[in-house]
Amino acid sequence: MKLTLEFGGGLELLFGSVKIHEVAVPPPEGETKVTVKHLLLWIRDNLLKERPEMFLKDKSVRPGVLVLINDCDWELCGTTEAVLEEKDTVVFISTLHGG
């Protein structure tokens, strides 16, 4: 499944300072759907360059990281259970950096 991932608010530092990533994420074995939960694991194993604890905590994002799916707050779409579709854009923004 083709997705656009965007990292901001300092999170890009964990991804080689690259903000936008065009990726192809295969569904888990024996399944057809890609959930955000699956996407997070895929990111951890395939994209994340350093310090996973800055991004993930207890099978979700670390509290203080905002997630938007097609510019909509993921809290309105079921957070980790949200099901993604072809060409969706998922944005991750850290709020944890100084202001």
Next chain:
Amino acid sequence: MGRSCEVCQKNRPALRRPKTGQQVCRECFFCAFEDEIHRTIVENRLFKKGDRVAIAASGGKDSTVLAHIMTLLNKRHDYGLDLFLLSIDEGITGYRDDSLETVKRNEVQYGIPLKVVSYKTLYGWTMDDIVREIGRKNNCTFCGVFRRQALDRGGVVMKADKMATGHNADDIAETVLLNILRGDIARLARCTAITTGEDSVLPRCKPFKYTYEKEIVMYAYFKKLDYFSTECIYSPNAYRGFAREFIKDLESIRPRAILDIIKSGEDFRIASTAKMPEQGICKRCGYISSQECCKACVLLEGLNRGLPRLGISRTRASNKEGPKAESNRAKERPRSISLDF
């Protein structure tokens, strides 16, 4: 999803507001966000018509949104404020370069002048000089103490009547918690005040006192505001980091927790028998201080005399080599060494 905005009943919702749990669309969010800050400013009488207001600008999310909002509300509601951006250049190679560039762009975007004050000008030392002298271990003490004064001093030089800072509800909740954990009653009493230093030359206020960090970041994202984010290359305060993490964990379970912690901080009654440090004025520089000499002056004296650990170590041994002010200090209750708000 399928539901529509709980305010206009029309548009597709874009976020859940942490404060109210409401699902709102972008436009209704912008309105609510801007109006709430306007109401905070008016109800607390943060400014007077004609005030010259320094906006503490770091190029980060909070101060960038603050600069945007202050410019917008000043025009929309005719506050009659003379606004300018005030930035500090700590002199950390590579660290401020990008954030100062951001602030310079803000100057153009918002059409308000920018004044940059350097540590070198104010203290005779850049942060890089200090780290070379002292090593990386304790530099956050310097960073915090010097940064706080630098803003005030810079504001005074620029003849500001007031300073507005970007501290948000999450920051204040975190500070309440830290002051409780440290038993710092004086700061606990002060840290929830929306305006501080009203008797001093330059009062400070926090227009974002009730504004959630999540909404500030969402607002910046939806409005495509240009801000800069990086970690300070000199190590952060670990204790504060834990408090931050804890607050964020609480918020993810129950978003109201942030406002409730602020409320708890506000409603604490300090027993009249509690010993409070007297707020006086530093003999050397005139800055507000509970000691004879302010923290910055003690740290500076240490640096200038080649005893850079002066004013950092809490052991008696180091107090002995300190200046006179240090012996007075020893009589008072132990003070925390980290930065405050």
